[in-house]
Amino acid sequence: MSTTRPLNVGLIGLGTVGSQVAERMLSWGPQLSRRAGVELCLKRVLVRDLTKRRSIEVAADLLTTDPSAILDDRSIEVVIEVAGGDEPMRSYIERAILAGKHVITANKVVMAKHGPELLDQAAGKNVDVYFEAAVGGGIPLISTFRMDLQANKIERVSAVINGTTNYVLGRMASGSTMTDAIREAQEAGYAEADPTDDIGGFDAAYKLAILGSIAYEIKVRPDEIYREGIEGxxxxxxxxxxxxxxxxxxxxxxxxxxxxxxxxxxxxxIPLDHPLARVEGAENAVFVEGDLVGQVLLVGQGAGGRPTASAVVGDLIDLARSIRRGVQSRPSFSFDDRIGVIPIGEVKTRAYYRIRVDDRAGVLAAIGQVFAEEGVSISSFIQKDAWSHDQTAELVVTTHPSLDASLQRARERMAQLEPVRTVSSFLRVF
Ligand SMILES: NC(=O)c1ccc[n+]([C@@H]2O[C@H](COP(=O)([O-])OP(=O)(O)OC[C@H]3O[C@@H](n4cnc5c(N)ncnc54)[C@H](OP(=O)(O)O)[C@@H]3O)[C@@H](O)[C@H]2O)c1
Structure with a gap:
């Protein structure tokens, strides 16, 4: 164990993740310090409400509601931000960097929207920003890209990266309605009271922005990512x-x-034999393809206080080691501004349509003509259920790969056909 002065840490947030981070630092201090090669000292903890009951015991004099007590304390070298949301956390992280502090954050919103700028600022100040916990909870993703796969040109990343929607879709596959499945997810503690961020695909888009930026070293902005939730x-x-x-x-x-x-x-x-098809419940999985390594699958608990604290404290130990050695152990990022995101219309994909039609002659020919005119080749065309009470039937069409714009136009044009009651569902086929 080193005899150097301790490394002082300021913690912002003492909720689900923060309390697990504090708990591990306070109850497992000697082991962590041995691994880090320096004593890790939790110096201050920023919260909103000093009177709130906490799941762990933290000495009252550690708690503060004044951000300056951490950000302006020159003895604090590392700030861990596990509070969440865009502002004021983006500003707090920026202040920490400008004050020469290293930052560890679990904040996907800040890293997805402002990550490249914050990383640039950090490089300019010769400090580091760690954010393993911002994507995939406890699954080692950022360090895998940043270290283990750095010899590769990353070709693609496909992921089931939102546990709430995976849980909800899993329940629906077993027969639940979406409303019931969301309620069950809330009762199991997977979904927030307002599940819009998850169900609408926003959370997954933030995480993909971070993964894409790291994988290709380009600036992938969340608002450039085509996003559709599971509502339909x-x-x-x-x-x-x-x-x-x-x-x-x-x-x-x-x-x-x-x-x-x-x-x-x-x-x-997604084909049943694809590894991502087998990701169950609230698990996350990330499937990476690199030109040297080939395919790599990373699976684990993508959320929860303990898995996320595993990533945060892991970052802290790694950072502490490099501070102690006086070197940055990880390569810094440089983002290529010239590479942009392809608009969804220009992407080639396969599609599945579920169409409710009048059960009469000529319908298939009319639908087939729309696809032909849009240059979309049909892979399968099946009549499923039929209902005698209103003389309607349900058709399922799958296509070969086509431009997404053509697939969308076919959907709109089919909805206008006289014998088509509604295009009830449109899903892309992976
Ligand atoms: N929960 C997960 O499973 C998970 C997984 C991966 C990543 N993350 C990320 O980790 C971060 C924290 O999530 P969480 O679930 O732990 O959140 P949480 O349970 O809501 O806790 C947030 C904590 O931050 C404090 N806080 C919030 N705003 C503050 C402000 N303006 N000033 C001072 N303190 C403030 C709160 O203080 P009070 O306690 O006084 O209210 C609370 O202690 C988020 O960025 C989240 O996206 C969470």
Whole structure:
């Protein structure tokens, strides 16, 4: 164990993640310090409410509601931000960097929106920003890209990266309605009271922005990512998907093309034998393809206080070691500004349509003509259920790969056809 002075740490946030970080630092201090080669000292903890009951015991004099007590304390060398949200946390992280402090954060919103700028500022101040916990909870993703895969040109990253939607879709595959499945996810502690961020695909888009930026060293902004949530998926789609040999997952996908990258988040049909089809419950999985390494699959708990604290404290030990040695152990990032994201219309993909039509002659020909005129080649065309009470039937069409713009136009044009009651579902096929 080193005899050098301790490394003082300021913690911002003492909620689900923060309390697990504090707990590990306070109860497992000697072991962590031995691994870090320097004593790790939790010096101050910033919260909003000093009177709140906490799940762990923290000495009252550690707690503060004044951000300056951490950000302006020159003895604090490392700030851990586990509070969340854009502002004021972006400003706090920036202040910490400008004051020459290293930062560890679990904040995907800040890292997705402002990560490249903060990393540039940090490089200018010769400090580091660690953010392993911002994507995939306890799954080692950022360090894997930053260290273990750095010899590779990353070709594609496909992920099931939002545990709430994966849990909800899993329940729907077993017969629950979406409303019931969301309620169950809330009761199990996976979904927030307001689940919009998860269900609408926003959370997955933030995480994909971070993964894409790190994988290709370009600036992938969350608002450049095509995003669709799972709201349109209905229980019957799972039955048809199974019959066709697919599972339905919210997929975050990015892929390299000459001079540009593809980046999209949407529900997708995925072949049952694909590793991502087998990701169950609130688990996350990230499937990476590099030109040297080939395919790598990383799976684990993508959220929760303890897995996320595992990533945060792991970052702290790594950072402490490099501070003690006086070197930055990790390469810094440099982002290529010239590479942009391909608009979704120009992406090639396969699609599945579920169409409610009048059960009469000529319907198939009319639908077939729309696809032909849009240059979309049909892979399968199946009549599923039929209802005698209103003389309607349900058709399921899957296509070969086509431009997404053509697939969308076909959807709009079919909805206008006289014998088509509604295009009930449109899903991309992975
Ligand atoms: N929970 C997870 O499973 C998970 C997984 C991966 C990443 N993350 C990320 O980790 C971060 C924290 O998440 P969490 O679930 O631990 O959140 P949380 O349970 O809501 O806790 C947030 C903590 O931050 C404090 N806080 C919030 N705003 C503050 C402000 N303006 N000034 C001072 N303190 C403030 C709160 O103080 P009070 O306690 O006084 O209210 C609370 O202690 C977020 O960025 C989240 O996205 C979470």
């Amino acid at each position: 998926v209905e229980p019957v789609d799972f039955r048809y998907a199974r019959e066709l040999g697919f599972a339905i997952k919210l997929i975050a996908h990015t892929q390299r093309h000459p001079g540009r990258v593809e980046a999209r988040v949407h529900p997708a049909m």
